[in-house]
Amino acid sequence: VSGDSVPWVLPLARFQTSEREATTLFGELRKPLLRYLVCLGLSSDEAQDVVQDSFLSLHRHLSAGGSQENIRSWLFRVAHNQARNRQNSYDRRFSERLDDAGAEWVLDEATPESALIEKEKFKRLGNAIRTLAGAERECLLLRASGLRYREIGDVLGIATSTVADTVERAVKKLAEKCNV
Amino acid sequence: MCEYSGRLVAWLDNELLDQELPDQEAINVEWHVRHCAECRKAVSAYEEVSGAFLVCYQAAMVARPRSRMKWRIAGGVAAAVAILALVLLAQQQQQQPQVERLSVRLPSPAHAPAIAFEKSAPPAPAVAVRPRLTAPAPMHSQWMAEEPVVEVALPADALFPPGAVPQGFSFIAEVRFQQ
Numbered sequence: 627v628s629g630d631s632v633p634w635v636l637p638l639a640r641f642q643t644s645e646r647e648a649t650t651l652f653g654e655l656r657k658p659l660l661r662y663l664v665c666l667g668l669s670s671d672e673a674q675d676v677v678q679d680s681f682l683s684l685h686r687h688l689s690a691g692g693s694q695e696n697i698r699s700w701l702f703r704v705a706h707n708q709a710r711n712r713q714n715s716y717d718r719r720f721s722e723r724l725d726d727a728g729a730e731w732v733l734d735e736a737t738p739e740s741a742l743i744e745k746e747k748f749k750r751l752g753n754a755i756r757t758l759a760g761a762e763r764e765c766l767l768l769r770a771s772g773l774r775y776r777e778i779g780d781v782l783g784i785a786t787s788t789v790a791d792t793v794e795r796a797v798k799k800l801a802e803k804c805n806v
Numbered sequence: 807m808c809e810y811s812g813r814l815v816a817w818l819d820n821e822l823l824d825q826e827l828p829d830q831e832a833i834n835v836e837w838h839v840r841h842c843a844e845c846r847k848a849v850s851a852y853e854e855v856s857g858a859f860l861v862c863y864q865a866a867m868v869a870r871p872r873s874r875m876k877w878r879i880a881g882g883v884a885a886a887v888a889i890l891a892l893v894l895l896a897q898q899q900q901q902q903p904q905v906e907r908l909s910v911r912l913p914s915p916a917h918a919p920a921i922a923f924e925k926s927a928p929p930a931p932a933v934a935v936r937p938r939l940t941a942p943a944p945m946h947s948q949w950m951a952e953e954p955v956v957e958v959a960l961p962a963d964a965l966f967p968p969g970a971v972p973q974g975f976s977f978i979a980e981v982r983f984q985q
Contacts, residue, residue, distance in 0.1 A: 751862065790815075793815060793819065794812070797852050798815070804855055
């Protein structure tokens, strides 16, 4: 091995490692990330694009020897910011998406009575979600994605204690509006 | 309001909070919830709302195709209605008469001829009956004559003395109005 070839070997090894890591993370996080983006109001195609771009960024980040700590929140943050850049009517589309989801789920209910009750419940929930502030909805979405409060704080750029307060406020609002 | 009500969501999400709630406090909240009906109800409500939100969230990716299908069905119905409307319109146009035909039969006085108008025409200032110079066309071709054509049927009795016309014969004159 000549002295000139040494600088080439290390980045290549790093590239291969990062590729492996990115592939593993892609398998684990692709679906949650996609769901989060769809719930933010992106269309399926837009969400796919954002996920692809996010993983490309992750690949570059790892190849460049970037930090591997909190990779999940890093990835969600990149996707979140890309999604915000793409969205035109963010709030409206978000509510519609969750309303549709609830209505769709109700169709699987066993009896007509329970389906009706569930439908009413999701209708109330949809109305309640519309009354939430943007940060409250985002916190709840990321919480539903399985992110910890610290990770939610990383994604949204706020303190963990603020996330806790926001989640509590949002849950209380929903419970109050849904009369449960 | 109960003093523990502000810590219930944090207690529920203690795992997501990376156990930030101190162990002793978590135990206290748990004990309190067991004995406080109000907090128990609140915890139940928070759990229910969180669960419903999670269900909505997880079903969000399945929901879109349905709304697309709705639009497709609506588009199909609209196209079918448009085609049906076009077909009905075409049929209606075919059923409309090409030439408006009015058949007026006037009561015939003793010596007045009975006149039957085949087509309404604006009242003409003057009527001139002129003899046909060319050979008369067969009967069926009169219906294809050039516009405007008015057929005047005069009973033979009005033109000829009684008995002069053989039985079964009639005279048809073609009249054109000139302005």
